[in-house]
Amino acid sequence: MSQVPRKEHHAAHHFDDAVQERDAALLGMWLFIGQELLFFGGLAVLYIVMRLQHPGAFVEGSGHLSWKLGGLNTAFLVVSSMTLGLAIRSAKRDEAGKIVPFLGATFLLALSFLVVKGFEYSEKIHHGLVPGKWFSAIGADPSLHVFFGMYFATTGLHALHVLIGMGLLVWLMLRARRGHFHSGYQTPLDLVNLYWHTVELIWIFLFPALYLVS
Amino acid sequence: MSHHPDPNASYLESPAGFWPWLKSWLFTLDHKRIGILYFLGIVFSFGLGGFFAMVIRIELLRPHGLMLTHTQYNQVFTLHGAVMVFLFIIPSIPATIGNFVLPLLLGAKDVAFPRLNLLSFYIYLLGAVLAIFSLFSGAVDTGWTFYTPYSTQTGTAVISMTLAAFVLGFSSILTGINFIVTIHKLRAPGMGWFRIPLFAWATYATSIIQILATPVLAITLVLLILERTLGLGIFDPALGGDPVLFQHFFWFYSHPAVYIMILPAMGVMSEIITTHAQKDIFGYRFVAFSSIAIAVISFLVWGHHMYVSGQSLYANMIFSVLTLLVAIPSAIKVFNWVATLYGGHIHWRVPFLYAMGFIFLFLIGGFTGIILALLSLDVHLHDTYFIVAHFHYVMVGGTVMAFVGALHHWWPKMFGRMYSENWARVAFVLVFLGFNLTFFVQFILGSKGMPRRYHNYLDQFQPLHAFSTFGSWVLGLGFIVMTVYLIHSAFRGKKAPANPWESRTLEWQTASPPTTGNFEGTPTVTGGPYDYPRAGAAAGRNGRPE
Numbered sequence: 001m002s003q004v005p006r007k008e009h010h011a012a013h014h015f016d017d018a019v020q021e022r023d024a025a026l027l028g029m030w031l032f033i034g035q036e037l038l039f040f041g042g043l044a045v046l047y048i049v050m051r052l053q054h055p056g057a058f059v060e061g062s063g064h065l066s067w068k069l070g071g072l073n074t075a076f077l078v079v080s081s082m083t084l085g086l087a088i089r090s091a092k093r094d095e096a097g098k099i100v101p102f103l104g105a106t107f108l109l110a111l112s113f114l115v116v117k118g119f120e121y122s123e124k125i126h127h128g129l130v131p132g133k134w135f136s137a138i139g140a141d142p143s144l145h146v147f148f149g150m151y152f153a154t155t156g157l158h159a160l161h162v163l164i165g166m167g168l169l170v171w172l173m174l175r176a177r178r179g180h181f182h183s184g185y186q187t188p189l190d191l192v193n194l195y196w197h198t199v200e201l202i203w204i205f206l207f208p209a210l211y212l213v214s
Numbered sequence: 215m216s217h218h219p220d221p222n223a224s225y226l227e228s229p230a231g232f233w234p235w236l237k238s239w240l241f242t243l244d245h246k247r248i249g250i251l252y253f254l255g256i257v258f259s260f261g262l263g264g265f266f267a268m269v270i271r272i273e274l275l276r277p278h279g280l281m282l283t284h285t286q287y288n289q290v291f292t293l294h295g296a297v298m299v300f301l302f303i304i305p306s307i308p309a310t311i312g313n314f315v316l317p318l319l320l321g322a323k324d325v326a327f328p329r330l331n332l333l334s335f336y337i338y339l340l341g342a343v344l345a346i347f348s349l350f351s352g353a354v355d356t357g358w359t360f361y362t363p364y365s366t367q368t369g370t371a372v373i374s375m376t377l378a379a380f381v382l383g384f385s386s387i388l389t390g391i392n393f394i395v396t397i398h399k400l401r402a403p404g405m406g407w408f409r410i411p412l413f414a415w416a417t418y419a420t421s422i423i424q425i426l427a428t429p430v431l432a433i434t435l436v437l438l439i440l441e442r443t444l445g446l447g448i449f450d451p452a453l454g455g456d457p458v459l460f461q462h463f464f465w466f467y468s469h470p471a472v473y474i475m476i477l478p479a480m481g482v483m484s485e486i487i488t489t490h491a492q493k494d495i496f497g498y499r500f501v502a503f504s505s506i507a508i509a510v511i512s513f514l515v516w517g518h519h520m521y522v523s524g525q526s527l528y529a530n531m532i533f534s535v536l537t538l539l540v541a542i543p544s545a546i547k548v549f550n551w552v553a554t555l556y557g558g559h560i561h562w563r564v565p566f567l568y569a570m571g572f573i574f575l576f577l578i579g580g581f582t583g584i585i586l587a588l589l590s591l592d593v594h595l596h597d598t599y600f601i602v603a604h605f606h607y608v609m610v611g612g613t614v615m616a617f618v619g620a621l622h623h624w625w626p627k628m629f630g631r632m633y634s635e636n637w638a639r640v641a642f643v644l645v646f647l648g649f650n651l652t653f654f655v656q657f658i659l660g661s662k663g664m665p666r667r668y669h670n671y672l673d674q675f676q677p678l679h680a681f682s683t684f685g686s687w688v689l690g691l692g693f694i695v696m697t698v699y700l701i702h703s704a705f706r707g708k709k710a711p712a713n714p715w716e717s718r719t720l721e722w723q724t725a726s727p728p729t730t731g732n733f734e735g736t737p738t739v740t741g742g743p744y745d746y747p748r749a750g751a752a753a754g755r756n757g758r759p760e
């Protein structure tokens with residue numbers, strides 16, 4: 001087999017070599033994910049306490065959510081992880097022309113997720129299910145608003161993470177267009193991939209916890 | 215970046231002209247310069263927090279107040295606490311000394327992510343601006359703990375201050391990530407895990423807490439803000455929430471945060487004591503692992519702040535036992551430092567004086583912590599001045615003494631100048647004496663029943679309160695003297711040699727101040743960090759760049 005000349009990546013001055021640089025970046029991202037999990041872990045504890053204190057509200061509130069739309073959104077995120085993976089594969093194989101399309105597909109799937117979320121939110125607003133000062137729905141359970149407080153706080157913070165992820169995807173596309181990624185260098189792609197999997201994982205927990213209670 | 219500094223020139227050297235000079239500082243990626251930027255921010259915060267402290271003490275000269283309304287008094291003690299905790303003490307040692315010294319100690323050229331490092335400084339600055347904005351827009355009066363439901367109801371500026379704490383937390387998380395990766399990946403060749411200087415071990419343990427505890431505070435503050443602005447029912451019982459849950463969340467961060475404050479101080483101790491006693495640390499692995507042990511246990515003891523919150527008696531008992539466990543690794547450290555001194559060649563220089571001050575005051579802070587960990591005693595001492603005295607002995611007697619000690623220890627390295635040893639001794643005596651005068655009487659006040667955070671008090675407490683106030687003036691004078699001679703030293707001080715204390719660790723094996731590239735070539739490590747010559751033996755080998 002003939003050896004194709006590998007493209008080179010030059011590490012920043014304070015690293016010995018590109019391998020050390022890549023290892024450092026990945027470790028940093030794992031640590032960042034650790035803090036993300038603790039951040040949402042706080043919400044998980046809150047969820048458990050609130051659900052134990054207001055079980056009826058969670059059953060009733062969950063009934064107001066459409067598991068079909070939630071399931072659709074789950075599918076969007078799962079497929080988007082796949083397209084992002086394909087973008088990395090293209091970089092590893094030096095198929096530069098395919099990186100941007102795969103990243104673009106990932107971006108559109110993330111956008112679809114937010115659009116569906118937007119429809120769900122506007123429907124809740126329409127029915128007076130926005131928690132707090134504007135809550136006007138009359139539920140069978142007097143603390144129905146507690147469930148929707150949880151719903152908007154958790155999905156809202158998750159949606160913010162999706163939005164940040166979309167920003168990162170745009171950044172990756174700009175860099176990919178300039179030919180930054182190739183068989184010798186995919187670190188930024190890998191970092192965003194780790195982040196995106198975390199965002200997906202959090203949704204995998206949120207979906208049953210909110211949509212499938214009863 | 216338009217300006218590329220020469221790696222072999224002093225890191226303090228800047229291009230000519232005011233704007234290029236300013237730009238070279240504001241956009242620097244050099245960990246040493248970022249350390250100095252943090253240093254300026256932290257000294258400013260300490261001054262601000264100290265000013266509020268002085269106002270509190272003056273106000274308490276009289277049992278019925280002197281110049282403030284009740285609300286103003288509540289605001290002043292809240293601001294003192296919030297500024298000192300979030301803006302000063304949490305970032306103090308890690309962000310200034312850590313940024314400056316850690317890569318040098320490891321023989322690295324920089325931290326792992328220099329741009330992230332500069333970003334965390336600007337996030338810190340944003341947090342500081344928010345906190346100061348909060349001062350002028352109806353300063354918060356909840357106490358630095360922001361307990362609900364009061365914090366969701368008071369009319370003062372809760373949101374801007376909690377937002378400031380949230381932003382500052384983010385800065386703290388990013389610094390923690392940077393340091394852990396630096397310690398893992400950028401150690402000099404030959405520096406195995408058990409050849410790392412102990413300050414780096416302490417920084418490592420601190421960073422773990424910063425990364426794992428701070429996000430819980432972040433989510434808590436986000437929820438508090440959402441509850442206050444949107445009226446979500448999370449902590450307010452009137453809305454179906456649970457106020458004790460806020461306390462659990464808050465202390466799940468804020469107890470470990472105490473170790474974010476004290477662990478770096480303990481790391482500083484190991485460096486100062488080995489250098490100024492010219493002796494290898496006694497029990498390196500015990501000192502290193504006790505840092506990790508403290509970090510782990512710190513996540514399991516938060517309930518000791520909530521003995522009287524109505525949590526179950528069994529929870530109280532478990533938290534009490536776990537809290538007592540913290541005493542073991544803490545005591546290991548103290549015993550090992552003292553054992554290190556045995557047979558050492560002790561130089562009674564100023565950093566060493568602060569180290570001894572630390573051990574003395576930390577012992578008092580630690581022992582009174584054991585008293586407070588015990589359920590039967592804490593029920594009586596809870597929310598009294600005994601608590602105030604206890605945590606000031608740990609935070610000021612511990613962390614501030616270590617921070618000031620570290621500043622004197624590494625000052626010649628940081629600025630390439632020596633300070634006046636005599637004036638520094640004067641300042642040490644004033645600070646040490648003033649601190650004890652201020653706070654020791656507060657143990658007595660608390661055990662006699664003086665509650666904390668009260669604006670007015672019974673006449674019988676006045677002599678002790680007045681005594682404490684006079685002490686605070688001595689303490690304040692000490693810091694003023696220190697400020698004067700340090701500023702003088704920075705501009706007019708005698709040029710410092712590369713290694714004035716004859717230390718063995720790597721940061722002293724390069725120029726004072728260090729070059730932008732830190733070392734000429736990459737240093738290679740062949741022995742432990744404290745390889746001091748034993749009496750009569752030949753000089754050790756470690757710590758010299760090739």
Ligand SMILES: [Cu+2]
Nearest residue numbers: 469472518519
């Ligand atoms: Cu505690």
